Amino acid sequence: MADGKRNSHILNIKFTKLFINGDFVDSISGKTFETIDPSTEEVIAKIAEGDKEDVDLAVKAARQAFDHGSWPRIPGCERGKIMNKFADLIDENLEELAALESIDAGKVFSFEINVDIPAISKDIRYFAGAADKIHGKTLKLSSEFQGYTLSEPVGVVGLITPWNFPSAMFVLKCAPALAAGCTMIVKPAEQAPLSALYLAHLAKQAGIPDGVLNVVTGFGHTAGSAIASHMDIDCVSLTGSTKVGRLVMQAASTSNLKTVSLELGGKSPLLIFDDADVDQAADLALLGSLANKGEICVCTSRVFVQEGIYDKLVEKLVDKAKTWIVGDPFDPSTRQGPQVDKKQYEQVLSYIDQGKKEGASLLFGGKPCGGKGYYIEPTIFENVTDDMVIAKEEIFGPVMCLMKFKTIEEAIGRANATAYGLAAGIVTNDLNIANKVSRSIRAGMIWINCYHYFDPGCPFGGYKMSGFGKDHGMESIEMYLRTKSVVTPIYNSPWL
Amino acid sequence: MAARRLSGVISRSLSLRPLSSSSIVSRGNRTKLGSEVQRFSTSAALEEPIIPSVRISETQLLINGKFVDSASGKTFPALDPRTGEVIANVAEGDAEDINRAVSAARKAFDEGPWPRMTAYERSRILLRFADLVDKHNDDLAALETWDNGKPYEQSAETEVPMFARLFRYYAGWADKIHGLTVPADGPYHVQTLHEPIGVVGQIIPWNFPLLMFAWKVGPALATGNTIVLKSAEQTPLTALYAAKLLHEAGLPPGVLNVVSGYGPTAGAALASHMDVDKVAFTGSTDTGKIVQELAAKSNLKPVTLELGGKSPFIVCEDADVDKAVELAHFALFFNQGQCCCAGSRTFVHERVYDEFLEKAKARAQKRTVGDPFQKGIEQGPQIDSEQYEKILRYIKSGVESEATLECGGDKVGSKGYYIQPTVFSNVKDDMLIAQEEIFGPVQTILKFNEVSDVIKRANATRYGLAAGVFTQNIDTANTLTRALRAGTIWVNCFDVFDAAIPFGGYKMSGIGREKGVYSLSNYLQVKAVVTALKNPAWL
Numbered sequence A: 001m002a003d004g005k006r007n008s009h010i011l012n013i014k015f016t017k018l019f020i021n022g023d024f025v026d027s028i029s030g031k032t033f034e035t036i037d038p039s040t041e042e043v044i045a046k047i048a049e050g051d052k053e054d055v056d057l058a059v060k061a062a063r064q065a066f067d068h069g070s071w072p073r074i075p076g077c078e079r080g081k082i083m084n085k086f087a088d089l090i091d092e093n094l095e096e097l098a099a100l101e102s103i104d105a106g107k108v109f110s111f112e113i114n115v116d117i118p119a120i121s122k123d124i125r126y127f128a129g130a131a132d133k134i135h136g137k138t139l140k141l142s143s144e145f146q147g148y149t150l151s152e153p154v155g156v157v158g159l160i161t162p163w164n165f166p167s168a169m170f171v172l173k174c175a176p177a178l179a180a181g182c183t184m185i186v187k188p189a190e191q192a193p194l195s196a197l198y199l200a201h202l203a204k205q206a207g208i209p210d211g212v213l214n215v216v217t218g219f220g221h222t223a224g225s226a227i228a229s230h231m232d233i234d235c236v237s238l239t240g241s242t243k244v245g246r247l248v249m250q251a252a253s254t255s256n257l258k259t260v261s262l263e264l265g266g267k268s269p270l271l272i273f274d275d276a277d278v279d280q281a282a283d284l285a286l287l288g289s290l291a292n293k294g295e296i297c298v299c300t301s302r303v304f305v306q307e308g309i310y311d312k313l314v315e316k317l318v319d320k321a322k323t324w325i326v327g328d329p330f331d332p333s334t335r336q337g338p339q340v341d342k343k344q345y346e347q348v349l350s351y352i353d354q355g356k357k358e359g360a361s362l363l364f365g366g367k368p369c370g371g372k373g374y375y376i377e378p379t380i381f382e383n384v385t386d387d388m389v390i391a392k393e394e395i396f397g398p399v400m401c402l403m404k405f406k407t408i409e410e411a412i413g414r415a416n417a418t419a420y421g422l423a424a425g426i427v428t429n430d431l432n433i434a435n436k437v438s439r440s441i442r443a444g445m446i447w448i449n450c451y452h453y454f455d456p457g458c459p460f461g462g463y464k465m466s467g468f469g470k471d472h473g474m475e476s477i478e479m480y481l482r483t484k485s486v487v488t489p490i491y492n493s494p495w496l
Numbered sequence B: 001m002a003a004r005r006l007s008g009v010i011s012r013s014l015s016l017r018p019l020s021s022s023s024i025v026s027r028g029n030r031t032k033l034g035s036e037v038q039r040f041s042t043s044a045a046l047e048e049p050i051i052p053s054v055r056i057s058e059t060q061l062l063i064n065g066k067f068v069d070s071a072s073g074k075t076f077p078a079l080d081p082r083t084g085e086v087i088a089n090v091a092e093g094d095a096e097d098i099n100r101a102v103s104a105a106r107k108a109f110d111e112g113p114w115p116r117m118t119a120y121e122r123s124r125i126l127l128r129f130a131d132l133v134d135k136h137n138d139d140l141a142a143l144e145t146w147d148n149g150k151p152y153e154q155s156a157e158t159e160v161p162m163f164a165r166l167f168r169y170y171a172g173w174a175d176k177i178h179g180l181t182v183p184a185d186g187p188y189h190v191q192t193l194h195e196p197i198g199v200v201g202q203i204i205p206w207n208f209p210l211l212m213f214a215w216k217v218g219p220a221l222a223t224g225n226t227i228v229l230k231s232a233e234q235t236p237l238t239a240l241y242a243a244k245l246l247h248e249a250g251l252p253p254g255v256l257n258v259v260s261g262y263g264p265t266a267g268a269a270l271a272s273h274m275d276v277d278k279v280a281f282t283g284s285t286d287t288g289k290i291v292q293e294l295a296a297k298s299n300l301k302p303v304t305l306e307l308g309g310k311s312p313f314i315v316c317e318d319a320d321v322d323k324a325v326e327l328a329h330f331a332l333f334f335n336q337g338q339c340c341c342a343g344s345r346t347f348v349h350e351r352v353y354d355e356f357l358e359k360a361k362a363r364a365q366k367r368t369v370g371d372p373f374q375k376g377i378e379q380g381p382q383i384d385s386e387q388y389e390k391i392l393r394y395i396k397s398g399v400e401s402e403a404t405l406e407c408g409g410d411k412v413g414s415k416g417y418y419i420q421p422t423v424f425s426n427v428k429d430d431m432l433i434a435q436e437e438i439f440g441p442v443q444t445i446l447k448f449n450e451v452s453d454v455i456k457r458a459n460a461t462r463y464g465l466a467a468g469v470f471t472q473n474i475d476t477a478n479t480l481t482r483a484l485r486a487g488t489i490w491v492n493c494f495d496v497f498d499a500a501i502p503f504g505g506y507k508m509s510g511i512g513r514e515k516g517v518y519s520l521s522n523y524l525q526v527k528a529v530v531t532a533l534k535n536p537a538w539l
Helices: A002-010 A052-067 A076-092 A094-105 A109-130 A166-180 A194-206 A220-228 A242-254 A278-294 A307-321 A342-358 A408-416 A431-440 A473-478 B009-015 B095-110 B119-135 B137-148 B152-174 B209-222 B237-248 B263-271 B285-297 B321-337 B350-366 B385-400 B451-459 B474-483 B517-523
Strands: A018-020 A023-025 A032-037 A042-048 A145-153 A156-160 A183-187 A213-215 A235-239 A259-263 A269-272 A302-306 A361-364 A379-382 A399-405 A424-427 A446-448 A481-489 B061-063 B066-068 B075-080 B085-091 B188-196 B199-203 B226-231 B256-260 B278-282 B303-306 B312-315 B345-349 B404-407 B422-425 B442-448 B466-470 B488-491 B524-532
Touching: A018 A052, A018 A194, A032 A094, A042 A194, A052 A156, A052 A183, A052 A213, A052 A220, A076 A094, A076 A109, A076 A166, A076 A194, A076 B152, A094 A109, A094 A166, A094 A194, A109 A166, A109 A473, A109 B119, A109 B152, A156 A166, A156 A220, A166 A183, A166 A194, A166 A235, A166 A473, A183 A220, A194 A213, A220 A235, A220 A242, A235 A242, A242 A259, A269 A278, A269 A408, A278 A302, A278 A307, A278 A399, A278 A424, A302 A307, A302 A408, A307 A361, A307 A379, A307 A399, A342 A361, A342 A399, A399 A408, A408 A431, A424 A431, A431 A446, A481 B474, B061 B095, B061 B237, B075 B137, B085 B237, B095 B199, B095 B226, B095 B256, B095 B263, B119 B137, B119 B152, B119 B209, B119 B237, B137 B152, B137 B209, B137 B237, B152 B209, B199 B209, B199 B263, B209 B226, B209 B237, B209 B278, B209 B517, B226 B237, B226 B263, B237 B256, B256 B263, B263 B278, B263 B285, B278 B285, B278 B517, B285 B303, B312 B321, B312 B451, B321 B350, B321 B442, B321 B466, B345 B350, B345 B451, B350 B404, B350 B422, B350 B442, B385 B404, B385 B442, B442 B451, B451 B474, B466 B474, B474 B488, B517 B524
Parallel strands: A156 A183, A156 A235, A183 A213, A235 A259, A269 A302, A269 A424, A302 A399, A379 A399, A424 A446, B199 B226, B199 B278, B226 B256, B278 B303, B312 B345, B312 B466, B345 B442, B422 B442, B466 B488
Antiparallel strands: A018 A023, A018 A213, A032 A042, A145 A481, A361 A379, B061 B066, B061 B256, B075 B085, B188 B524, B404 B422
């Protein structure tokens, strides 16, 4: 049945072209690239390959839609209504979207259909409700002037999204930008472009005017770079690696100084304290490290365990890891699908080799699995030291590094000894530990006795080299707004 | 947009006048809406009223998700203001019914799913409700007009869509009610939790039955409260219909209870109930005082009041006179003059006074009065005989105090509560018609010469609900905007009522703000949570 579902969807890829100004069009060069099913290594579809000229066209459409179109000019409640319709259409097409994610990115179908895709319509509804709640301030000025601020949409925005949560990241960027009244060009990752095109089609059906939401599929160094360095894009937002983040920021600064928002890599610590519930701690460590095959920027790639609970925890971890079934994303019992592509697969395996060479002990897994497709066993290393490469670099695969610690202060110091600061987890029942560690960790998201909890109302974004700017929450709309202060003298005011 | 009385002493006896038919009007031989279009001028005789194409199905109290009779078994008549005839007999709630409703609301709050479900789920229910309202737009509008007498086009094209709009607005707030984390002077972690206040009592007026329902129920539901709503005895029908739709949309039983009935009985029971955590009232200033007193004497429940007004509409010498005339006309005559924020003192600068007066009079004479179900009708009947008689008394007082009656001044037809659009000029500040709220189609025009003078005169009232300012000069606009003691200032516009714009009064026009982000605080408790910190990394 799983195969049947897979096949029925593979035969039915509806959208493979660039989406510019409300139409699906070939790239100007006529070039295409292949998108591969990581479960089978087979080609799913050929996708139009956008480049600089296509980005130019998309920007032109977005500019026209911003400068002369209705989107920034209709009331927020009207934008909200259209966005709610968009969310309803996503709900109606839940299964198809979920299948696209599973085929294109190797994501577990049951997770997509039950969690990931419902979360995107929820996100859109959140921002639909926010569209008429963008307030400026009236100002208290220090002499006889009155002033107020206007929160104006920034203009044309470029949104570059990653392949690990293609739909979720698409919505995470687009929804606040749409609510703000911006127009946009989205470049989805070349590894998983299908759902973005499908969503663009639904957006049009919902009534988002032509030119407001454009999707240019293609590669980072061509299409992505054209967005980051475009002279007529007012803001660029990227979710991706720290390396690419640096390039985007450079391109922004050497072009038109567009504002930049970056959500980048991480090496997020999970700190498990002696008083923690072992079962819960083991579940959270596995969820944190293995969910979405470890392809999550916030994954708990460093698991610090206090020495008193260490042995019990290791035992639990191994027991539970055995139940973590790797296999076809469409199989309902599967918890982990294949890595997204060959390159990632090989990189993860090379990190595993590196770990072994550096002297970490392989406690579980460590090998590829399945004859075909990019499957890797859930892998747990122990005796990892802070200076090892696997403890420092982002592996982006199902690899957990266990490290032992003695005191809170030590744990905090080691957890913070990283270039990243995206997220952290704390497992403890002790209120003082929870509060102390929460304030001490230099990271943008702290989960206490939970992990991977995202919510449209909860701002998310990094400290340090994990980036800046926030996705989610009312803060994320700020990114797509500019504040204009309006000041005028007043006479004979009865109060100041 | 407030209205009158929680139901004064008089209204009750007046409402119980002899009835000409017993119950629901037969649906036979009804004229289809909008057909046989005729325009009525103010002098035209009113013909047989058009029979609306809506069936009245809900007339009982809504308690704990079920429509039930009142404990006493009593009913009261809902009257058609076009004729004074009965359109339905509605269950009459009293203290005992309020007790039942409060106990259902308490249970729904303490044990039910509503405050415990996610804000997202609450918002989905409110959004589904808004969709249902869209679907039943015309039925709701017909019921509103039948019960209230306001033009059907106004109900169908503006008010019911605005009703849905308000619920979508509040749906969007449900998941955005954020508290703060608060800086502390020492090693403490401080956060504020915004919690629903509990069981909320809401008393709404008859002038905008549906919109007032939305202003009250929308924010209370978005914030997770449970409600006992008392509708105005003049207009009980649409609240019941809307509440039924809310339940269809998934509202759990007990979350919204609707008790129809009178002010001195049901309203007073709600305001003085020991287990109601909050009361919100829209109505007259006199009744507002009683509500606040009852709250003080019972359990000190916090009170939101949206009361009367005598709002100035100021036309400066540099104003666009044609636009000012039209909007001044609208500001006063809209909704048969039954708006709490009606621009009921029209101050006109002496340089433009004569031109303004001539045009204002001409505009009033052109106003079409007639069966509100007729297309193109601008003005229907007043709500009931009590209001009707009161307005006619004010007109008489205006004449006696030697204001100049420019036009109107009398009733229209022999049936129903129709009054001619009436304009007084040469009105002086000390005349009764310049001081008291008339709540009818009576425009009073006053002359002024200095901005500083009109500020004083405009503020010389116990009310402070709204004001209109007409000028092209930025400094005059800014000066007036800040100097007028009123909760809403409309500059070169009037009666703009977006969901996000807060509305409420200064002085004796009330306490608190409705709509906008400000409305949420009426229905939230703020809890500060302070936790001692051990060696925090920063403070």
